[in-house]
Amino acid sequence: MAQITLDNLAHSYLPNPRGEEDYALKQLDHVWGDGEAYALLGASGCGKSTLLNIISGLLVPSRGRILFGDRDVTREDTVARNIAQVFQFPVVYDTMSVGDNLAFPLRNRGMDPAYIAARVQKIASMIGMEEMLKRKARGLTADAKQKISLGRGMVREDVNAILFDEPLTVIDPHMKWELRTQLKALHNEFGHTMIYVTHDQTEALTFADKVVVMHDGRVVQLGTPEELFDTPEHTFVGYFIGSPGMNLIEAEVSGNTAHCAGHAIPLGGSYKPLKGRVQIGIRPEFVALASGDEGLPVTIRRVEDVGRHQILRAEFAGKPVNAILPEGMSVPADSNRLKFRPERISVYVDDWRVTPLHAVSNPQREAV
Amino acid sequence: MDKIQNNKAWFLVLPVLVLVAFSAVIPLMTVVNYSVQDTFGNNVFFWEGLTWFQDVLTSRQVHSALGRQLMFSGIILAIQIPLGILIALCMPKRGVWASVCLVLMALPLLIPWNVVGTIWQILGRTDIGALGYTLNSLGINWNYSRNPVHAWIIVVTMDVWHWTSLVALLAYAGLQSIPQAYYQAAKIDQASRWKVFRYIELPKMQGVLLIAILLRFMDSFMIYTEPFVVTGGGPGTATSFLSIDLVKMALGQFDLGPAAAFSIMYFLVILLVSWVFYTVMTNLDKAEGR
Numbered sequence: 324m325a326q327i328t329l330d331n332l333a334h335s336y337l338p339n340p341r342g343e344e345d346y347a348l349k350q351l352d353h354v355w356g357d358g359e360a361y362a363l364l365g366a367s368g369c370g371k372s373t374l375l376n377i378i379s380g381l382l383v384p385s386r387g388r389i390l391f392g393d394r395d396v397t398r399e400d401t402v403a404r405n406i407a408q409v410f411q412f413p414v415v416y417d418t419m420s421v422g423d424n425l426a427f428p429l430r431n432r433g434m435d436p437a438y439i440a441a442r443v444q445k446i447a448s449m450i451g452m453e454e455m456l457k458r459k460a461r462g463l464t465a466d467a468k469q470k471i472s473l474g475r476g477m478v479r480e481d482v483n484a485i486l487f488d489e490p491l492t493v494i495d496p497h498m499k500w501e502l503r504t505q506l507k508a509l510h511n512e513f514g515h516t517m518i519y520v521t522h523d524q525t526e527a528l529t530f531a532d533k534v535v536v537m538h539d540g541r542v543v544q545l546g547t548p549e550e551l552f553d554t555p556e557h558t559f560v561g562y563f564i565g566s567p568g569m570n571l572i573e574a575e576v577s578g579n580t581a582h583c584a585g586h587a588i589p590l591g592g593s594y595k596p597l598k599g600r601v602q603i604g605i606r607p608e609f610v611a612l613a614s615g616d617e618g619l620p621v622t623i624r625r626v627e628d629v630g631r632h633q634i635l636r637a638e639f640a641g642k643p644v645n646a647i648l649p650e651g652m653s654v655p656a657d658s659n660r661l662k663f664r665p666e667r668i669s670v671y672v673d674d675w676r677v678t679p680l681h682a683v684s685n686p687q688r689e690a691v
Numbered sequence: 692m693d694k695i696q697n698n699k700a701w702f703l704v705l706p707v708l709v710l711v712a713f714s715a716v717i718p719l720m721t722v723v724n725y726s727v728q729d730t731f732g733n734n735v736f737f738w739e740g741l742t743w744f745q746d747v748l749t750s751r752q753v754h755s756a757l758g759r760q761l762m763f764s765g766i767i768l769a770i771q772i773p774l775g776i777l778i779a780l781c782m783p784k785r786g787v788w789a790s791v792c793l794v795l796m797a798l799p800l801l802i803p804w805n806v807v808g809t810i811w812q813i814l815g816r817t818d819i820g821a822l823g824y825t826l827n828s829l830g831i832n833w834n835y836s837r838n839p840v841h842a843w844i845i846v847v848t849m850d851v852w853h854w855t856s857l858v859a860l861l862a863y864a865g866l867q868s869i870p871q872a873y874y875q876a877a878k879i880d881q882a883s884r885w886k887v888f889r890y891i892e893l894p895k896m897q898g899v900l901l902i903a904i905l906l907r908f909m910d911s912f913m914i915y916t917e918p919f920v921v922t923g924g925g926p927g928t929a930t931s932f933l934s935i936d937l938v939k940m941a942l943g944q945f946d947l948g949p950a951a952a953f954s955i956m957y958f959l960v961i962l963l964v965s966w967v968f969y970t971v972m973t974n975l976d977k978a979e980g981r
Contacts (some may be wrong), residue, residue, distance in 0.1 A: 401878045414876040416890040427890075428880040457789050475880065 325392035325483050325517065327355040327378065332360055340385065345371050349540045351387070355533075358514040360507070362443040362521060362531035366563070371490055371520045376519065377487050389481050400565045408477040408486040412493065413468035413676070415460040422447070424454035432479075442497035446474045449505055465493045467503040472504065477509060484516040491526065503530055524564050536560045537601050558674045561604045567634060567645045569604045569669075576670055577599055579679075586619050591666035592679025599673040607634070609667035610646035612654065618662030619644075627652050637661060725951035743952035753953065755928065756936040763932060764967025767850050771907055772900065776853070776860025779866055780892070782859070790882065793863075796856040811849040815921070839929035842922045846930050847950045849917055854907060861903045865896035901972050905965060912961055933957055 327359065343349065348370045356362055363371040374444040376382040378389065378409050382399040388397045396404050407428070416424050425443045433440075447453045450470040455463075460471060476485055489508075491499045507530060521527050527534050528548040536544045536551065543557035544550075555561040555569060555636070561567030574581040579593035581603045588603065600665075612635075619636040621644055628650075635646040635654065639661075646661055648654070670677045726743055728736040747753055772864065776797070783789045799807075815835050817823040819935035826833035835841040877887045915934035916923065924939070932941075937957065941950035 381878070406879065408875070408879045410876060411871045412870070412872060414870075414872050416894075418890060419895045429884070431881040431883070472876070475876075527861050565837070597978065 325394075325516070326357040327484065328388075328390040328584060329353045329355070330388040330390060331449045332377065332384050333385045333669075334370075334377060334382065334386070340660065345488065346385075347386070347540055348377070351542055353542065354536075354544060356574055358516055359533060360510050360517045360519065360531045362519045362527035364521060364524060364527040364534055364539060364563070366522055367538035369537045371537050374517065374537070375408070375486050375488055378484070379406045379408045380549045381408075383642060387573075391591045395399040398569070400481055404482065405479075405483050406486060407479055407482045407484075409472050409488065409490045411489040415463070415471050415473045417459070417461040420456065421452055421458055421460055421463075421471060424471050425456075425478055426461050428475055428479050442478055442480075446478050448570075449509070450474045450476075450502075458552070458658050466495055466498055469493050470502070480513065484518060487517065487520055488520040490519075491521075506530065508625065524566075536563065538563075549614070551663070554669065554676065555604065558602065558604060558671050561606075561671075565606055565608075565624070567607055569605050569606050570610065570644045571671070572642065572644070574601055574603045574670075576603070581668070581670070583619065588663060589665045590668050590670065594677060594679050597670070597672050597677060599622045602674075604665045604669045604670045604671055605644040605667055607647040609664040610661050611664075612642070612648070612658050613660040613662035614658070615660075618660040619662050620659055623654070623658065657685065710752045720727050722951045723949045724952050725864065726955055729948050739948060743948045744956070746954045747956060748920050751947075752773055752928075752936065753933075754784065756931055756933050758807070759929075759931065760912060760933045763914070764908055765853070766847055767908055767911050768904060770847070770851050771855045771858050772904060775855050775894070775903065776862045776900075779862035780860040780888070784867070793860070795857055795865075799853050799856050800860075804916035805920050807849060807916040811845060811852075812918070814923045815845045820906040835928055839926055841932050842926060846918050846921060849912070849921065850911065853917070854910070862896055865899035866892060869895045871896070902970075904970060908967060908968070909961055912964070 329351045332348070332351040335346045335589055337345050338348055351374070363374065365371045373382065377384050379398060380396070380403075384397065385616075388395055390396065391404065400529055401408075416427065419427065422443055425446050426439050429439045430440060443456070444453070447456055450473060452467070452470060452474070455467075460468065463471075466590065473490060474603050476487070491502060493503060503526065506517070506519075510513075519527070519530050533545060534548060534551055536557075538557065538559040544555065544560045546556075546633045551560055551564050555564065558569070558571055561571065568639075572583050574588070576581045576582075576590070576594050577595055579590045581590055583603070590603070619639055621639045624636045625637060626648075627634045627636065630650070632650050633648045633652065633654075637644045638648065644661060670679070704889040726749050727739055727741070729739045730736045741870075782792045803811075803868075813821045814820045815833075817827045817833060822977060823833050823835075832838075833841060835845045873891050873895075874887065877891055882890070913934055914932060915938065919935055922930045934957075937950060937953050940946050940953060
């Protein structure tokens with residue numbers, strides 16, 4: 324087990340990358356702590372699988388270094404790195420039994436048979452396949468096969484890290500929850516460094532200690548789920564995380580007030596004069612109905628009852644604005660104003676968050 | 692929509708029926724006809740029952756031809772299948788060279804049988820053939836028209852040259868269909884090259900290899916043109932395979948009755964072996980899945 328350092332890392336699939344846009348993975352400098360569970364979150368094609376393959380050694384980066392602890396492993400292959408990886412689609416050895424499949428990585432390393440048998444038993448009970456150890460892997464259902472793949476990924480105890488590339492895509496929803504819980508338990512028990520790639524925010528937020536949000540080949544934010552929720556550093560993090568995502572409204576900011584289409588909105592801090600495309604962002608959780616002259620005039624489109632709360636869909640200056648209202652709260656027919664909690668409003672210039680001059684109640688971090 | 696019932700529609704099938712009758716059923720029935728009768732010409736036939744079948748079944752000549760035939764099929768399967776797999780494994784997976792290899796591999800398959808025979812017949816000659824001449828000048832007393840072993844070597848080599856490509860192309864197609872994730876997973880599991888072959892590539896190729904074995908068995912079991920052109924079945928009867936014997940019997944000696952009986956049994960044997968082979972392989976497949 325080791326801490327993983329990405330030093331000045333970048334990758335392009337083209338042999339001679341020219342500009343920034345040729346890179347599938349733009350410059351990365353990160354240190355990933357030993358024994359932590361990370362989730363790599365992002366939409367399809369954002370470079371998360373590329374990053375994962377670079378860490379596992381299936382891909383050599385065009386630029387930069389990877390260090391496990393103090394050891395530079397950039398040029399080392401997967402075997403030397405001693406990494407386990409689980410892929411999006413199940414990979415099982417059809418002609419082997421389930422038990423042989425689980426034992427395969429251990430046998431390849433010439434482990435003691437008694438140890439292998441014990442280890443296989445343990446993993447089998449974890450993935451709930453003790454009854455099937457003798458059965459051939461061929462002809463099993465996709466989720467059974469994926470469980471075997473997961474088991475094979477976890478059977479080695481001495482790995483530096485376990486990487487998961489959207490491993491639960493083919494698994495039934497109820498099984499997903501169960502397996503994720505087991506992965507989490509396994510992480511707590513053995514303390515492996517785990518990196519989990521997903522495009523599902525629920526999966527990322529429940530699994531990981533730290534979430535790495537990627538967008539367009541770049542890591543836009545690395546933080547705990549709370550940090551991603553409270554202070555999204557990039558508009559992408561704002562609207563990608565949360566359901567519905569953050570409301571973003573074009574604005575002009577002067578001092579501690581934002582002006583949106585002629586309406587003043589108080590902010591939680593004051594800002595220096597800003598250049599570029601300025602937006603304010605507020606999570607629907609911090610938007611409430613207002614009455615009288617308070618707040619922003621909007622056109623309410625509809626209210627969706629999703630059980631634990633209601634989602635109010637409205638429109639301001641032609642752009643959607645959402646609010647989350649408590650369960651059972653009735654929305655008066657004539658309501659047409661929404662107010663934002665000032666200390667929860669973030670200000671973005673060209674998609675990146677700007678720190679106010681005077682810090683407010685929430686922990687603020689340096690804008691990038 | 693109402694379905695219109697009109698039995699006259701059956702007439703639409705008539706052209707196909709006529710075609711199949713002329714192309715397959717009637718010629719086959721002629722053979723059946725000859726196999727149970729005898730004739731001295733003038734279209735006068737005598738009923739013989741199963742006499743011809745008994746004759747053929749007890750004929751030592753047919754027995755030894757069958758033995759040679761089985762040996763030939765066995766040898767070429769034992770060479771072509773592993774060799775084809777090996778070539779497929781060595782072929783580049785993508786890029787310009789993959790296409791070049793595919794075209795090169797396909798070339799022998801496009802050459803007509805008798806041309807292949809002629810090529811090797813000339814190649815093996817000691818006077819004007821590159822192969823025969825070279826062997827002779829290396830001090831090997833090469834003579835495929837006198838030495839049965841040499842005759843076998845040249846016939847087998849020719850078939851390997853002609854048909855290994857087919858196995859290689861089929862195996863290559865099987866290999867290409869394996870998702871990259873399997874190789875990556877094997878790498879991560881630290882599997883050796885042999886284990887990758889044994890547990891990933893071979894199982895994934897099983898389907899196409901089954902077809903390759905079946906095709907090569909049937910084809911080699913029916914081989915006629917190439918050995919006929921190269922050795923004419925000789926020296927002696929050393930390379931007289933079933934079909935060569937059959938043609939000698941039917942056209943050489945004009946024994947139409949025994950030849951017809953021989954044909955029918957030949958056909959049935961191929962059908963039977965193929966069927967048994969196919970059933971066994973598919974059942975193995977199912978049993979494993981259980």
